[in-house]
Amino acid sequence: MNPNIVKAEYAVRGALAIRAEALRVQLERDPDAAKTLGFSSVISCNIGNPQQLKQKPITFYRQVAALTEFPELIDAPEAAVLFPDDVRARARMLLDAVGGSIGAYSHSQGIPLVRQHVAEFIGRRDGHPADPEHIFLTAGASPGVQLLMNTLISHDRVGLMIPIPQYPLYTAGVTVFNGRAVPYYLDEPAGWSLSVRELERSLQAARAEGTEVRALCVINPGNPTGQCLSEANIREIIEFTHREELVLLADEVYQANTYQADRPFVSFRKVLKDMGPSYASQELVSFHSISKGMIGECGRRGGYFECVNISQPVMDLFYKIASISLCPPVAGQLMVDLMVKPPVKGEPSYPLYEAELGGIYASLKRRATVLCDAFNAMEGVTCQKAQGAMYLFPSVRLPARFVDAMQAAGKSPDTEYCMALLNETGVCVISGTGFGQKAGTWHFRSTFLPPEDLIESFIGKLQAFHTAFLTKWR
Ligand SMILES: Cc1ncc(COP(=O)(O)O)c(C=O)c1O
Known part of the structure; x- marks a missing residue:
C-alpha cells in the first residue's frame, strides 16, 4: 500500500x-x-452539504437539468405548461453544445460553450476579460486542487504553504502526493486575519529546513474560519508571492457567500490584474465550484479552475492530466453553466430565481x-x-x-x-x-x-x- x-x-x-x-x-x-x-x-454539520440539510434546490437550475436529462420533454405539449420559455431555450442550447446527449463524453477541458460562459462571468466579475482556453472545467474544486498539487510536487522536499486552520483537502492532498505542508497561522483574535509577516516567518522556517516552497494556498472566504480578505490584504499577499516567486492557488469556492457589506468578495485575479504589467509573471490558479454559494449542488460535482499567467506548455500538461480522466461529469458542467449564466431581468424565470436565491442568502x-x-x-x-x-x-x-x-x-x-x-x-x-x-x-x-x-x-x-x-x- x-x-x-x-x-x-x-x-x-x-x-x-x-x-x-x-x-x-x-x-x-x-x-x-x-x-x-x-x-x-442525526444533524450533520460536519461538511458543507446544504441539500442534505434540506436546502431547497433552485427551481431554474433543476428545470433546465430535467430537460437536459430527458430531451424528449422539451417539445412535449405539457412542457410549455411546466417549463418557462427561457428554461426550454437554455436546455436546447446546452443540448446542442453537447451534441444532443449528456450521456456522451465531452471535451476533456470542458464543454467549449460552458468555458466561454465562465470566461464571460469572470470578465463581468473582475472587469478584466478572461480566455476560455485558460479555463478547465472539473468535477468540483477538489480534483482541480489535486491536479495542481500533482503537477507541482515533483519530489518529497517540495512544500506548499497552507493556512492553519485549513480545509483538510490541502494537508491530505499534499500528503498523498508526497510533498510537505508548510503551515502559516491565521490570527484568531484578529478575526482569523492573514498577515504577511506570518507568511514570511513560515516561508523562512520552511526554507531553513530545506523545503523547496513552490506555492501559497489561500482560502478566501475562509474555511473553517469564515474570514474574508480585504483588497489591500490581497494586494500585499500578491506582492509577497511575486517577491518570493511562488505560485498562488486561490480557493474561492465561497465567493458568493459573503455576509458583511464592508467586506465584499474580491478575487485574487482582479487584484492581480489591477496591479498591472509589472506583475504579469505572477502565476495564479483560482478555483470555483457549484457546491457552495446558494446553489449547493455539490453532489453533481462541477467546478472550474482558471489559469492566470500560466505558460502554454504548462497548460498543455494540465490538459494531458485532465484527458486521462476523459472529462468531468457533463451534468456538473451544465450546472456550472447555469451558475455563471443565471436568468437575468426580463426573462420569465428571473423573478422566482431572484426570490429563491435571496431567500437562501x-x-x-x-x-x-x-x-x-x-x-x-x-x-x-x-x-x-x-x-x-x-x-x-x-x-x-x-x-x-x-x-x-x-x-x-x-x-x-x-x-x-x-x-x-x-x-x-x-x-x-x-x-x-x-x-x-x-x-x-x-x-x-x-x-x-x-x-x-x-x-x-x-x-x-x-x-x-x-x-x-x-x-x-x-
Ligand atoms: C475551501 C474548500 N475548497 C474546496 C472544497 C471542495 O469543494 P468541491 O465540492 O467543489 O470539490 C470545499 C468543500 O467543502 C471547501 O470548503
Missing part, C-alpha cells in the same frame, strides 16, 4: 462522520433506537449570526463572526481534568468532546484537530446549515450538552 495514502487524514469524512452514519443507520433500522440513544435524528446570513451569538453565550466558548462561507469555528476552553485524562489515554480532547456531543445529541461537528489549530487551543467546526425552523432546537441541544459536560469534568 502506498504509505502516503495510509498517512493522509481527511477529518470531515473521518471517525466522527463515520460514527454519525452508523447512528443514522441504527435510527433507520431499529424502531427503539431513538429511545435508547435519546435523540431521533438572507437565511444563511441570519443563521450565521444566531449560531455565533449562541456559541459566544456558552461558558468558555468564543467564536469569531463569519464574514463569509458556511462555518463557525469556535474556540472551546475544555476543563483541564478532561484534557489531561484524554491526553493520558492518547486521545485528542477536542475530538472526544465532539464524539460525546454526537453520541449524546446526534449533532455531528468536527474537532479543530482535523483542521489544525494553535497548540493548546481546542475548537470545533460547525456549519450553520441546519434549517431555520430547527436552529433553536439545534442550539438548545448544543448548549445543554456543553453545560452538562462542564459540570461533569470541572
Whole structure:
C-alpha cells in the first residue's frame, strides 16, 4: 500500500462522520433506537452539504437539468405548461453544445460553450476579460486542487504553504502526493486575519529546513474560519508571492457567500490584474465550484479552475492530466453553466430565481449570526463572526481534568468532546484537530446549515450538552 495514502487524514469524512452514519443507520433500522440513544435524528454539520440539510434546490437550475436529462420533454405539449420559455431555450442550447446527449463524453477541458460562459462571468466579475482556453472545467474544486498539487510536487522536499486552520483537502492532498505542508497561522483574535509577516516567518522556517516552497494556498472566504480578505490584504499577499516567486492557488469556492457589506468578495485575479504589467509573471490558479454559494449542488460535482499567467506548455500538461480522466461529469458542467449564466431581468424565470436565491442568502446570513451569538453565550466558548462561507469555528476552553485524562489515554480532547456531543445529541461537528489549530487551543467546526425552523432546537441541544459536560469534568 502506498504509505502516503495510509498517512493522509481527511477529518470531515473521518471517525466522527463515520460514527454519525452508523447512528443514522441504527435510527433507520431499529424502531427503539431513538429511545435508547435519546435523540431521533442525526444533524450533520460536519461538511458543507446544504441539500442534505434540506436546502431547497433552485427551481431554474433543476428545470433546465430535467430537460437536459430527458430531451424528449422539451417539445412535449405539457412542457410549455411546466417549463418557462427561457428554461426550454437554455436546455436546447446546452443540448446542442453537447451534441444532443449528456450521456456522451465531452471535451476533456470542458464543454467549449460552458468555458466561454465562465470566461464571460469572470470578465463581468473582475472587469478584466478572461480566455476560455485558460479555463478547465472539473468535477468540483477538489480534483482541480489535486491536479495542481500533482503537477507541482515533483519530489518529497517540495512544500506548499497552507493556512492553519485549513480545509483538510490541502494537508491530505499534499500528503498523498508526497510533498510537505508548510503551515502559516491565521490570527484568531484578529478575526482569523492573514498577515504577511506570518507568511514570511513560515516561508523562512520552511526554507531553513530545506523545503523547496513552490506555492501559497489561500482560502478566501475562509474555511473553517469564515474570514474574508480585504483588497489591500490581497494586494500585499500578491506582492509577497511575486517577491518570493511562488505560485498562488486561490480557493474561492465561497465567493458568493459573503455576509458583511464592508467586506465584499474580491478575487485574487482582479487584484492581480489591477496591479498591472509589472506583475504579469505572477502565476495564479483560482478555483470555483457549484457546491457552495446558494446553489449547493455539490453532489453533481462541477467546478472550474482558471489559469492566470500560466505558460502554454504548462497548460498543455494540465490538459494531458485532465484527458486521462476523459472529462468531468457533463451534468456538473451544465450546472456550472447555469451558475455563471443565471436568468437575468426580463426573462420569465428571473423573478422566482431572484426570490429563491435571496431567500437562501438572507437565511444563511441570519443563521450565521444566531449560531455565533449562541456559541459566544456558552461558558468558555468564543467564536469569531463569519464574514463569509458556511462555518463557525469556535474556540472551546475544555476543563483541564478532561484534557489531561484524554491526553493520558492518547486521545485528542477536542475530538472526544465532539464524539460525546454526537453520541449524546446526534449533532455531528468536527474537532479543530482535523483542521489544525494553535497548540493548546481546542475548537470545533460547525456549519450553520441546519434549517431555520430547527436552529433553536439545534442550539438548545448544543448548549445543554456543553453545560452538562462542564459540570461533569470541572
Ligand atoms: C475551501 C474548500 N475548497 C474546496 C472544497 C471542495 O469543494 P468541491 O465540492 O467543489 O470539490 C470545499 C468543500 O467543502 C471547501 O470548503
